[in-house]
Amino acid sequence: MIKTRKNRLIYQCEGLIVTKTLKPPKLKIVYWGCRIMKIKPWSIGRVAKLSNRKLYGYALTLKTDALRAIGILEEITDIFAKRGIPIIDLETSCMPEAIRIIIYVDLTNVGIPSGEVSKKLSEVKFVRAIDEIKPINEGLIIDYVHFPPVLMGDRVVLLRKPVFDALIKGGYEKFGSAYAVFLYNVGFKMGIEGYKSHLKLVGNKSDTLLKFGGMIFEHVGFGIVEVEGVDKFSLRATCKVYKSCECELFKGANEPSSHFIRGMLAGWFTGFFNQGMIAKEIECIAKGDEYCRFKILRKY
Template identity: 25%
Template sequence: MVYGIMEFRGLVAVKPLELSRIIYSPGKKLFGVIINAANKPQVYSSIINLLAKYSILPTSLFLISEDNVAEIMWVLDFSNAKISVEKIGKEILDVEGVHNVKYIKPLLKSLLVDTYHFPLLVRGERACIFKKSVLRELFRDIKKRLGETGKIFLFYQGMEDGRNIFEDYRKYAKSNRGLLALFAEVVKAVGWGVVEYIETDFARKTFLLKIYECMECELCKPSKEPCGFFSKGIIAGLLSRIVNEEVEVHELMCIAKGDPYCLFRAGPRG
């Protein structure tokens, strides 16, 4: 499936992000170059000028800086380069402010894997990337093999995660409304979906929200019933902590059924 720029009613347009952990570009001569250098504009300018001088094209770039020192990982296309990766590495090392240069060679022709960075972290906590094909088997098999028990398991697992999310996000958000806004942005940032709040009534403790492109529900297409049990649990756990009362969550619409988005309604039990 090819993803382009997506627009959702009332929301800012979003564009897919290729994480560039594994890059396959047929016909291209790819190398990874990791540069440790002073975090100064003139350092970046000098490196860019060297790449231009030898007809080397950047394919992707990852940069992180700490204490005025930057680590830059470039994926570079040497298809039309007038120099070898080792020689350009030596010239980059001669740039004032550059401390060290390392290389990642292609694993196979036109296939480069980032073998330098491990483990992956999200705000200091270890994380792992699973492709949709792997997640599909995980979520679908739980429901298929365990039936209603599997659905209940996913819901309660989601509920526990929702409670943990509240405890984590309250460190940053100054209000419950701000916490919900942060939750929506993080859901999008991690690739789970795009949240739109239709109703947030903290006095009545009722909420209505849409999730566009919900990963969990996309995994179980096609379905005759809503299947966002894990997502529903997360919403229930989070909102229960926010309103300090157990809430019920119902999925009224679901993309797995062919609806344009998943719609969740939450409110007090009973």
């Protein structure tokens, strides 16, 4: 929906309402977030656990031509369906050099040799190689065939909450309040580098950068960010972060507790504005607020 009001143009673009001044051009841009958040957890990590079940896995490598082929997944899953083998997990990975598929199945009460299934899978068009994945123990299986995990071509490191907790809270136990300065500066550097990466991936269009940066922030698990306002004329922004991975660790602290995420936002917007920025946390879930809210301002 597009509306024109005097010298203002207002339009909605995939979850962002964008307001631009028409005259003078490029003087001021303000973005208002209007995305409705719903918490829907997604299991990652290529790990399956079902107690007292006989789990087994197949790792398929396909030629890249399979990406444009029709019915390949159907042909693969039919091999299991025709043998009465339930699939409990199926994941695909599209890489420049190959298409990879992980399939975990439940062989409990299925009297079919795993080798027979591998033979049938190898006959599917475009399949280049098959690796069988054996369970670690009964009911637990993990992909040990593929390494490293990547996101958009870059290597990633996955941290479960107990490890992330140790990284954040453990530092305070060892170094005291000075650790907050360390976290802020690490976050700041990460924010700047993240912005540079996003710029290369999606270009310099402001609304696209804001949307993509927020979605990546959410995708990797830092939290759900809502950009309330961005003013490129006065160089300031306001953001909400729901379910902050950092501040959730400090619930009950009764004070703003974001340093790592706060630094990350300051660094990202330093790149966005091309000016040194700082971030101040004015609301925080650690002190009982519904979300963490940040003001991003010029450093000087």
